[in-house]
Structure formats: structure tokens, C-alpha cells
Amino acid sequence: MGAFCLRFYGLWRLKNVEKTLDLYYCKLTPKEQTVILKEQNSWEKVLRIFEWFKSQKEYAPNVIHYNVVLRALGRAQKWDELRLCWIEMAKNGVLPTNNTYGMLVDVYGKAGLVKESLLWIKHMKLRGIFPDEVTMNTVVRVLKDAGNIIGQIDFIRIGAMVGTGGGNNFSTLGTSDVERSVKKPQLTATYNTLIDLYGKAGQLKDASDVFADMLKSGVMPDTFTFNTMIFICGRHGYLSEAESLLNKMEEWGISPDTKTYNIFLSLYADVGNIDAVLLCYKED
Known part of the structure; x- marks a missing residue:
């Protein structure tokens, strides 16, 4: 300047x-x-x-x-x-642009006006503008802050951001417009949010589908991604799959953190595997 x-x-x-x-x-x-x-x-x-x-x-x-x-x-x-x-x-x-709508969603959401915040997304739809990844994440955060997990998942399905079977309700757009507008997420944080939401809703298959889609799209998972998937698999009784994820994590050079070992400590304790618990203590 x-x-x-x-x-x-x-x-x-x-x-x-x-x-x-x-x-x-x-x-x-x-x-x-x-x-x-x-x-x-x-x-x-x-x-x-x-x-x-x-x-x-x-x-x-x-x-x-x-x-x-x-x-x-x-x-x-x-x-x-x-x-x-x-x-x-x-x-x-x-x-207005995607940045305009994303900002309006953000300020209304932070003020606790969740319903009014989401009306801006409806306004986008009426104008034929599809939310970009940043705007989608803003909406998910607003819903998350409001404690509305189901609403978050419904919004993700409406957005059809990943191929988990969700529909697209943006019917005012032509098919070709939708195909051009709907893109796979390119941010690790977006996939992490989706996996976490499906996990909290108890939807293991959807969480696994998102994880698979993430790898297929070439988006690199991080420690948070693996910790979330390990926790979800373990809580649904798929301990061997959780262990397999840990091995894959190490193969890819992604270091487990304290939370990773704490998750396994809890999972092994739940099934009474004391030897595995002690091993986790040593590795941690």
C-alpha cells in the first residue's frame, strides 16, 4: 500500500x-x-x-x-x-456472489438466527446459484453450532456433494447446470465434517462411503480423518477394521496422536482385551 x-x-x-x-x-x-x-x-x-x-x-x-x-x-x-x-x-x-451468501449465512448464524441464516441458501437456489464448498461448510457449521445433526446431514444430501445416495433438490436448475455446479469436495476438512456427521448420526455405511469417495477423489486424509473412522468402526463392533485403519494410517506416513491411542484404549477396554490396553499404554 x-x-x-x-x-x-x-x-x-x-x-x-x-x-x-x-x-x-x-x-x-x-x-x-x-x-x-x-x-x-x-x-x-x-x-x-x-x-x-x-x-x-x-x-x-x-x-x-x-x-x-x-x-x-x-x-x-x-x-x-x-x-x-x-x-x-x-x-x-x-x-451477490457465493462469498456474499456465505457471509450472510455466517453472520445470521453467529447471531443465533439459524432459520433466517438458512433462508439465504433458499434465496441462492431461487437465483440459480449453487453453494460452493466454502458456503456449504459455513452452513454445516451453523447447523452444528445449533446442535442440529439431522439438519446438517439433510443439507449435505441436498447439496449432493458426495455420492452417498443423496438427492439434489435444486430443481430450478437445469440438469446440465447441476452437473456443472455439483463438484466433489477438494478440501480434507469438508470430508472430515461429513464423516464426523454421519458417525454421530450412527450411519456407519454412509461414513465409510464418504471415506472411500475421499480416497477415490485423491483428497489426502489426515489424523482427524483416521481417528474419526477408527472411532466409528470400533463403536459399531468392527474392531479389526479399526486396527486395519491404524495400519493404513502408518503405511501412509500419517502419525497417530494421543487421541488415536485413547480411542483404542477405550475400544479394547470395552471388549476386555487387557493385553491390547497395556500395549496401547506403552505405545502412547
């Missing part, structure tokens, strides 16, 4: 914000304008600067700036102001 922009921050304590902006606006790039919006510590300042930006003839509203403003309003739980900003955004012909 240029020296002029750094000097702008030094002048920020001045009461006449508009006068300060007058001095520097023509020198600011769109990226620097975004940084200035993001750096504000109150929603009032964000709105004030944004309104000034819009008053300039050279300024062209863009989705990045609207995202910053909407996030600031959402974090401050200024829902009326947020709705007005959303309406204005539409009037100005600025289209």
Missing part, C-alpha cells in the same frame, strides 16, 4: 472524515478503498465512508464493497440497515 494510504490512516482520527477523504480519494485504488472500509471499527464508520464513496462521480459500486458493508452490519446485528443495503445493492445492479 502506498505511503499516501498510510498517511490517510494517520489522519483518520480527524472528526471531518469527508474532508480527509477529499484529500486522498483520487489517489486511492479500488483495493485501497476496500482496505479502508475493512479497517473501520464500527458499522457507523463503514456506512459513512461507503456513502461518501457512492457520492463520487467516478465511483462504481461493486460486490466486494457491498460485502464489507453487509458483514459490518451483520456483525453489529443491524438487520434493518442490512436489508436496506441489500435492496440498494439490487437496485444498483450489483449481483
Whole structure:
């Protein structure tokens, strides 16, 4: 960032914000304008600067700036102001992106407004936009924080993110659009979330299918992945499969951690295998 922009921050304590902006606006790039919006510590300042930006003839509203403003309003739980900003955004012909919807899901969810949060996903559907992987993870986290495991799994099935037999309810999209939009997850964290959710719901087969799909897609599992699968298999009475996963884990150079051994300690103790329990203590 240029020296002029750094000097702008030094002048920020001045009461006449508009006068300060007058001095520097023509020198600011769109990226620097975004940084200035993001750096504000109150929603009032964000709105004030944004309104000034819009008053300039050279300024062209863009989705990045609207995202910053909407996030600031959402974090401050200024829902009326947020709705007005959303309406204005539409009037100005600025289209929301996956980042916009993901952010709205996030701020409403963190405010405890789970139902309202999920309505943004419905709005995406009506606009023919399919949630990307980051947005999907945001929704799953919101549902997880709300303790709604079944809702999380239903959402995953709606998204048809992996081939576990779930349908796709985005019927407003054409078949070719769905095929282009629905992609396999590329993040280990996404698969870990799915496996964990199916495990907590007692759905071993679905969890195993997701794990197999993960390997088939070339996404590398980590210690969390193996710990979750070992725990799920063991709790369903498939101890030999759990041990096989440990061997595979070591073959792939993924080091077991304390949690791995604690899981086996618990599993072996449940079946009364004292020798195996003692062996786990030594290895841990």
C-alpha cells in the first residue's frame, strides 16, 4: 500500500472524515478503498465512508464493497440497515456472489438466527446459484453450532456433494447446470465434517462411503480423518477394521496422536482385551 494510504490512516482520527477523504480519494485504488472500509471499527464508520464513496462521480459500486458493508452490519446485528443495503445493492445492479451468501449465512448464524441464516441458501437456489464448498461448510457449521445433526446431514444430501445416495433438490436448475455446479469436495476438512456427521448420526455405511469417495477423489486424509473412522468402526463392533485403519494410517506416513491411542484404549477396554490396553499404554 502506498505511503499516501498510510498517511490517510494517520489522519483518520480527524472528526471531518469527508474532508480527509477529499484529500486522498483520487489517489486511492479500488483495493485501497476496500482496505479502508475493512479497517473501520464500527458499522457507523463503514456506512459513512461507503456513502461518501457512492457520492463520487467516478465511483462504481461493486460486490466486494457491498460485502464489507453487509458483514459490518451483520456483525453489529443491524438487520434493518442490512436489508436496506441489500435492496440498494439490487437496485444498483450489483449481483451477490457465493462469498456474499456465505457471509450472510455466517453472520445470521453467529447471531443465533439459524432459520433466517438458512433462508439465504433458499434465496441462492431461487437465483440459480449453487453453494460452493466454502458456503456449504459455513452452513454445516451453523447447523452444528445449533446442535442440529439431522439438519446438517439433510443439507449435505441436498447439496449432493458426495455420492452417498443423496438427492439434489435444486430443481430450478437445469440438469446440465447441476452437473456443472455439483463438484466433489477438494478440501480434507469438508470430508472430515461429513464423516464426523454421519458417525454421530450412527450411519456407519454412509461414513465409510464418504471415506472411500475421499480416497477415490485423491483428497489426502489426515489424523482427524483416521481417528474419526477408527472411532466409528470400533463403536459399531468392527474392531479389526479399526486396527486395519491404524495400519493404513502408518503405511501412509500419517502419525497417530494421543487421541488415536485413547480411542483404542477405550475400544479394547470395552471388549476386555487387557493385553491390547497395556500395549496401547506403552505405545502412547
